[in-house]
Amino acid sequence: MDHSPSFVGIDVSKDQLDVHLLPSGARFAVPRNGAGLEELVHWLTVEERPSLVVLEATGGFEVTVAAALAAAKLPLAVVNPRQIRSFARSLALGELVARRRQLVEMIGMESNRQQQVRDRRLKQRIQGHLEWLQQALADLDGEIDDLVRRSPAWRETEELLTSVPGVGKVTARTLLAELPELGQLGRRQLAALVGVAPFNRDSGQWRGHRALAGGRFDVRRALYMATLASLRCNPVIRAHYRQLRGRGLPGKVACLRRLLTILNAMLRERTPWQPA
Numbered sequence: 001m002d003h004s005p006s007f008v009g010i011d012v013s014k015d016q017l018d019v020h021l022l023p024s025g026a027r028f029a030v031p032r033n034g035a036g037l038e039e040l041v042h043w044l045t046v047e048e049r050p051s052l053v054v055l056e057a058t059g060g061f062e063v064t065v066a067a068a069l070a071a072a073k074l075p076l077a078v079v080n081p082r083q084i085r086s087f088a089r090s091l092a093l094g095e096l097v098a099r100r101r102q103l104v105e106m107i108g109m110e111s112n113r114q115q116q117v118r119d120r121r122l123k124q125r126i127q128g129h130l131e132w133l134q135q136a137l138a139d140l141d142g143e144i145d146d147l148v149r150r151s152p153a154w155r156e157t158e159e160l161l162t163s164v165p166g167v168g169k170v171t172a173r174t175l176l177a178e179l180p181e182l183g184q185l186g187r188r189q190l191a192a193l194v195g196v197a198p199f200n201r202d203s204g205q206w207r208g209h210r211a212l213a214g215g216r217f218d219v220r221r222a223l224y225m226a227t228l229a230s231l232r233c234n235p236v237i238r239a240h241y242r243q244l245r246g247r248g249l250p251g252k253v254a255c256l257r258r259l260l261t262i263l264n265a266m267l268r269e270r271t272p273w274q275p276a
Contacts, residue, residue: 005051006042012058012065021048032061035075045072054079089151094177096144102171103137103216143175155205160266163273166230166237167263174222183267187257190264195220196257220256227256235275236262 012032017040020027030036031066041189053069053077055062064080068261069076074156107130148154161172175182181193191197195215230237237255246253266273 005050006048008048008050008053009093010055012056012062014043014061016063019049032065032263035066040065041072041074044069044074051075051175052077089147089154090177090180093144093147093154093173095145096140097173097177098218100137100140100144103133103140107137109132148173148176156270157267160270160272161263164230164259164263164266165234165273166259167226171222171226174219179219182264184201185264187261187264190260191257194223196223196253196260201249208239223256223260224252227252227259230259231255234259 006024007022009022011020015032016029017032017036018027018029019040030040034269044053050065052075055066055076057078057080064076066076100165110126110130110133114123114130117123140198148158157176158169158172161167161175162169179194181190185193187195193215195217227237231241231252232238237259240258241251244254
């Protein structure tokens with residue numbers, strides 16, 4: 001019979017071990033003593049046999065637990081609680097950024113509907129809904145601000161990104177939430193990940209247009225809007241665009257790739273925008 005992958009998380013305290021199993025959601029606790037460890041090891045090796053056991057490092061209390069699990073040859077990872085909190089914050093930020101995007105889209109759709117209807121009462125109802133959506137958007141922006149402020153690493157990264165003319169907070173926070181690889185990959189790998197690396201559409205001697213495919217659509221959309229802003233206020237991107245257009249080449253996607261390359265280098269080197 002196939003054994004489906006399962007994962008065990010153990011929260012360690014001075015007196016007890018709180019155990020949580022995924023994907024079943026089962027949970028229980030055992031005392032952090034010899035009898036409790038024997039019970040836990042028996043359950044893990046005989047009954048459950050998980051794919052991975054994750055143990056939180058907690059002021060040294062985890063040492064005897066980790067030793068018992070390792071002696072039983074269980075797949076074990078001891079993680080820093082700061083990493084766990086950072087991961088949880090990252091998930092929260094991603095959800096908030098996605099929800100913000102939805103609210104903006106709903107505001108746009110309701111505004112269009114309001115312009116199209118003629119009934120006065122219906123216009124008033126739509127206006128009421130618009131006001132509710134705009135307040136929800138303001139509240140959500142406050143939550144995102146608070147979440148970013150509470151993370152020194154995110155604050156620093158946001159400041160680096162927004163130092164680039166054309167890159168605002170919305171783009172920066174989209175990158176924080178949905179492109180954590182920024183600053184860690186080569187430019188070609190990153191372009192492919194985002195979906196702005198052109199691929200060939202050739203067959204035999206026929207040469208087709210280079211096109212974009214795949215990648216992270218929401219990241220690409222945020223970068224495209226930042227590119228449009230950069231064409232107006234960023235001298236480096238504007239000059240690159242004019243050079244491409246002067247050669248008769250399409251420029252906006254190429255400028256997007258250039259902007260992405262600049263942002264990637266800035267985060268890799270942890271240096272702010274330098275126009276020269």
